[in-house]
Amino acid sequence: MILTSVLQGLPFADRLQIDELEKLSALAEVINFHDGDVITEQFSTSDKYFLLLEGTVAYQLNVGDQRGALEVGKSKDKWTPIGWSGFREPYRYATTGIAVGKTKVIAWKNKELRQLFNEFPKIGLHVLSSSLLLSTNLLSNAREAWMRGAVAVSANDFQHKNSYTSFQDKGPQQSYLEFLRQSSFFNPFADWHLAKLSKISVTNKYEAGTILLSKDQKADKFMILKSGKVALNFITNDKKIFTSDILQETGQVILWSAASFDAVPNAMELVVLEPIEVVELNRIDLLVLYEEFPHLGMMFMYRLLWLLGSALKAIRAQVITQTFDREFLTIQTMIEQAGAQISVCSDLYKIPVFLSEKVTQGEAFDLIDLLSEKGDATEKNLAHLFRKITMPLRREYLFMEGLKQMTHHVIKAGENKSSRELRNECAQLFERAVSYVDIKINGLENIPKDAGNIFIYNHLLNHPYYTLPNNFQITLDSHFISMLLYKYYKDSGLRVVRIGKGPEYGHQDYYNKLGHLGVFTQDSDTKNQSPEEKRMLRNAFFEEAGNKLKEGTNLILSPEGTSRETQQSPVDFKPGAFLIANHSNIDPLIVPVAIAFFDKRISKTQLGVVVKKPFRLSEVLDKNKPFKDELRAFLTRYSKQYRSYVQEAIALAEN
Incomplete structure (x- = not known):
């Protein structure tokens, strides 16, 4: 009777x-846990179901690879369900639940509880519906954790012609x-269940642009997709939109919360992309059906928990990916979680291996x-989740493929092709590759109308991930600026590039073919040159660069002479770019x-570019003072000022 009195405080107690x-x-017991005690253990058979009475529970995911566990959420509200994954196949705990401080729970043996539900489905209906309602905060928490580290992805990213998205035939x-x-959601339902549901089913069509559900709106219709596409958007408090998925599979549930007995709060937006x-x-x-047939209602609650669990698994997997920067590890963890549901002959086991190497990611x-199209039910479900997880990686893969095609095009170009023509083709190929990259740009109005300018930039290190199979690294920042100039002037300009050392002949051949201006630096092979030879080469370089400016060609170079990570950029400027301007005698x-x-992986971040107002040397140096002294003082001052420009680019990318 004491426990009955306690249970009268349950949110659904007045319905029973x-x-x-x-x-x-009669089937329940109270259990006390101390700080650090394990309440549920990931992958273990879910023999018990718990409701939190007092204290806090932290949920952890073991991600393998000797990396320990990742905390993916906490619960401290009274009546929060713990171990509800035991209500769905494979009847194993999805996370490890750890007591934080003194924690008290009510526990039931899952086997006995399910037997009770089968005998008294009204009890099962309300226990499961309450579990669903009180567990949705875990999904909200996971979603917020994901969005904090995610790049805002639009629906267009999911629909790109090369995004490997599969489409289903509408069928007869x-x-x-x-x-x-034929819908996987209704697999466990009996035929009499489906017959009852058929009688209250109707078909509807919605045009592109229709908002099926807005943030904070409660769904009043349960929908199953027959054809078309719907974007599932999460909207942050600062109005950023993250497209988590494109729903397009026949039989896919797209408004599940309407079927919950307890109205479930909604934090997402569903928008029709193509007529559905x-x-x-x-x-x-x-x-009304639940009231008349509680067994049918109970079955719905079981399946809604299955959907919630799948959504949680997908979002948490993306959080693991963000945390450990290894998609194949995330997918390996999800495969381990599925356990005995997967055939030992399944091709799913190949996926983490293929993902672990760039050359086999395709x-x-x-x-x-x-x-996702032809696998069995378990394979389809997991493959669908893997498609979500790998979406940023797919864009990155296509970006890498674009870089490879661009490099191959340059290296294999015939002798009859001019370097100018090849540079412009290179810029166009880079533009195709960079179409998969999320870049924010401000200040395009500052690009001069006429060519013949010097474009300077802070030079960033390349992320080692973008090293091509032949160990060649494409300088992404300078290629981007060349592409930008091509869009404005139909000419990609000339870059000033370091003449490489002997072992870097591949690097040198690539830039020689493009006809860029080579300059000797301290990192070049100059040990056999006399001071006079070095002086002659320097003067010849200034003359050539000046002539190019006079001809109306844009020059691109970094005043640093070296590369750094974003947070360290720029280092102190060297005078080269400004000496070119001075030697040209045209004050460009x-x-x-x-x-x-x-310098970061594009699948993990947004890139920022800010074009500032142009200036001339004559506007920043006093002609009445010695040029070298004036230039030295200007470089010291301007290097510091340029750091504020980089901070602008950082803020642009992060906001």
Whole structure:
């Protein structure tokens, strides 16, 4: 009776009779845990289901690879369900639950609880519905953790013609019963369940642009997709939109919260991308059915928990990816979680191996898409989640493929092609590659109308991930500026590049073919040159650079002479770019371009570019004072000022 009295505080207690509460109470026990005690253990058989009475529970995911566990959420609200994954296959705990401080719970043996639900489905309906409602905060927490580290991805990223997205045939017209039967959501439902649901089903169509559900709106219709596409968007408090998924598979549930007995709060937006046809069931009609057939209602709650678990698994997997920067590790963890549900002969086991190497990632994406269409039920479900997880990596893969094609095009170009023509083709190929990259740009209005300018930029290190198979690294920042100039002037300009050392002949051949201006630096092979030879080469370089400016050609170079990470950029400027301007005798415009995060992986960040107002040397140096002294003072002053430009680019990328 004491436990029955406690259970009367349950959120759904007023929906049950006292004898039904007593049946729940008879199977329950109170358990006290101390700080650090394990309540549930990931992958273990879920033998117990818990409700939190007092204290806090932290949830951890073991991500393998000797990296320990990652905390993915906490619960401290009374009546929070713990271990509800035991209500769905494979009946194993999805996370490790750890007591934080003194923690008290009510516990039931899962086997006994499920037997009780089968005998008294009304009890099962309300226990499961309450579990669903009180667990949605875990999804919100996971989503917020993901968005904090995610790049805002638009629906267009999911729909790109090369994004490996698979499309399903709409197929012939079906009866409602046949249609529901082929949806994976309704797999466990009995035929009489589906027959009852068919009678309250209707078909509707919605045009592109229709908002099916807004943030904070409660769904009043349960929908199953027949054809078309819907974007699932998460909107942050500062109005950033993250497209988490494109829903487009026949039989996919797109408004599941309407079927919950307890109205579930909503933190997302569903927008129709392409005209859709759906099967709809009104929430009111479902609630009436639940009242008449509680077993049907209980089955719905089981399946909604299955959907919630799948959504949690997908979001948490993306958090793991952000944390450890290794997608294949995330997918390996998800495969381990599925455990015995996967056949030992499944091709799913190949996917983490293919993903672990850049040269085989394309095979991984093809295999994921194949299994999402033609695999068994478990393979399809996991492959669909893998498609979400790998979306940023797919864009990065396509970017890398673009870099490889660009490099190959330059290296294999015939002798009959002019360097100018090849440079412009290179810029166009880079533009294709960079179309997969999220770049924010401010200040384009500062690009001069006429050519013949010097574009300077802070030079960033290349991320080692972008080393091509032949160990060649494309300088992304300078290629980007060349591409930008091509878009404005139909000429990509000339870059001033370091003449490499002997072992770097591949690097040198690439830039020689493009006809860029080579300059000797302290990192070049100059040990066999006399001081006079070095002076002659320097003067010849200044003359050539000046002539190019006079001809109306843009020059691109970094005043630093070296590369750094974004947070260290720029280092003190060297005088080279400004000596070119001075030697040209035409006082050209100097256009500062500040860049951020070109040293990072594009799947993990946004890039920022800020073009500042151009200036001439005559505007910043006093002609009445010695040129060298004036230039030295200007470089000291301007290097510090340029750091503020880089901070602008950082802020642009991060906001």
